[in-house]
Amino acid sequence: MSNLFSLFKRKRHIPEKEAQPSYVDSKISINLKDNILQMKDVFGDSIDVKTIHFLEAPIPFVICYIEGLVNKQQLDLSMIEPIKRWQIENKKNGKPVELIHQIEVSAQIKSSQQMDDIITAILRGKVGIFVDGLDEAYTVPLETWPSRSVEEPVAQTIVRGSREGFIETLQVNTSLIRRRLLDPSLRFKSFQVGTITKTPIMVAYLESQVDQKVLQEVISRVSNINTNKIFETGMLEELIREKGYTPFPTFQATERPDTAAAALAEGKVMIMMEGSPFALITPTTFISFFQAAEDYYHHFDVSSFTRIIRLISFFLSISLSAIFIAVTTYHHELIPTSLLVSLAAQREGVPFPVFVEALLMETMFEILREAGIRMPRPIGSAVSIVGAIVIGESAVAAGLVSPAIVIVVSLSAISNFVSPYYELSGASRLLRFVNMMMAASAGMFGIIFFFLGLVIHLCSRTSMGRPFLTPIISIHPDKLKDGIFRLPLWWTQTKFHKKWVQKS
Structure with a gap:
């Protein structure tokens, strides 16, 4: 029996120590040819790694860089030409260290005796220079690479405010x-x-x-x-x-x-x-995902109203479909008689229970949304909108689902996009399916248990050691001044407010 249970035990995987590259902890050699061989061993025959040899010069040296990451024009004007000119003028009296002083760049030139440091700098776009007779190499900051300009953010668009957004640099x-x-x-x-x-x-x-x-x-x-x-x-x-x-x-x-x-x-x-x-x-915090930068650029009452709409939309996105399933399956007495008759007439001939209807439509919508994101931009939005309309109408006409479930699922999906942060919509999408299962199992009692578990879960979470539900769980007025409601900026900065906070 003990052998049987041992088969189900998870063995802890201990990763093996990775083998270090040969150049790690390697020193720069005073012999230039040894450094050339080591660089060739590290980079191999990669076509974008350029190595320029000046072995016939009075003081031999080698320049190494990666094509596409270095400004070649500045490399010629600031490094190669000044060094060549200096070597012609000082054929016999020049010293190896003085060669580095001829480089005409405004940024700082760094030196290192470790080959690892030089390799890393070259990979980041710097130019490495090895001089015969020196036991250290130098890196010159001449990096440049293509990057897009500062543009308006795509994932967080607003009506009023700055149009600048972060880029990849x-x-x-x-x-x-x-x-x-x-x-x-x-x-x-x-x-x-x-x-x-x-x-x-x-x-x-x-x-x-x-x-x-x-x-x-x-x-x-x-x-x-x-x-x-x-x-x-x-x-x-x-x-x-x-x-x-x-x-x-x-x-x-x-x-x-x-x-x-x-x-x-x-x-x-x-x-x-x-x-x-x-x-x-x-x-x-949890409430931070319902606050946008635009809230502080509009009047405080409009911003507070908008935050309430976002909160309501979040709870609608995770509970609307579940409430519809619970009410139509277990709690018919909560529905007005006229509406109950209308829903019963719509469901006549539908072969699936309400939970299967909702699950089918929610899955269809998730597929359409994912397809709209992954398809080429010019046709992605059009296909997703047309696909949702065609599939919804076709499903109703074919008698697979009722018109009411299409309205509920559509409103639930639209509410999912109200939050200013896309990350929160992923959480609400997962919670929506869990809530639907709870509603199909125990009706409104299942939904109540779901929200109790959700509140307990949120209370137990932290962000860098700080409670995730701050400032909702706080009773201090100073911490509540910018939570669900945005108070006027002039009111939060007055002396009266500061005295009131101190007294409380």
Whole structure:
């Protein structure tokens, strides 16, 4: 019997230690030919790696760079030509160290005795230069690569506000933050993640506002990431999020610089990554996903009303189909008589129960939405809209579903898109199916149990050690001033408000 149970035990997989490349911990040789052989061994015969040899010069040297990542015109004018000119003028008196001083670049030239550092710099677009007689190599910052210009965000469009959005270049994104926060306490800390990709990560915060415990937790989690590759902040989020499963995002992803700057001014921490236009904001709260940057550009009463609409839409998206299933299956007494007769007439001839109807239509809509996203942009939206109309009408005409379930599923799906953050819609899509199953099993009692479990789950979640339901669970007036309702900015900054907060 013990052998039988041992078959079902999960063995803990202990990953083997990865073999290090040959150039790791390797020193730069004083012999130039040894360095050339090592570079050839590292890069092989890759066609984009260019190595220029100047072995017949009075002081032999070699330049190595990757084509497409280096400004070749500046390479000729700032490096090769000045070095050639200097060597002609100083055939006998020149020293190897003086050769580096001839490079005419405004940025800082760095040196290292480790081959690993030079290889990494070359892969990032810098030019490596090896000089015969020196036991160290130098990297010259002449990198350049194609990148798109700053454009309007695609995933977070607004009517009023800045049209600038983050792009895939990390330096441009940091400059967009600097333009909005003219505070000397703004800090950027750099990290490198991924043994293969070596992706640059930037952690931003305001020294005068940040919670030091949260900052240290973020730095600790980013520093302890152990992975081969990372290409997007979504992968980074999964690696540093809290333990335990939750369908809700615990990081706020944004591609808007004004949203990121506002979060930094509130004392939060932001994580950016090279190659991704989305920045992660932490710690975040459940109510943050119903707040948009545009709320502060409109009148406070309109913004508060909009936030209430977003909250209502979220609960409609996860419960409308479930309530329809529960009422029409178990609780007919809750439906007015005239409406009950109309629903019964619509369902005459439908071969499936209400739960199967709803599940069929919800699945159809998810397929159409995914197809609309993956199809080419010019035809994707048209196909998804026409497909939804045609399939809905055809299903009703064929007697597979009733017209009422089409209306319910459509309203539930539309409510899913009201949130300013797409990450929350993924959670609501999953919760909708769970709630439908609970409603089909126990009616309204199943829905009540579902929401009780949802509240308990949300109360147990944290974001970087901070409660996820802040400020909903708080009774302090100062923390509630910008929660579900947006109070006037002038009122929250008056002396009367500050005194009232202190007394309470």
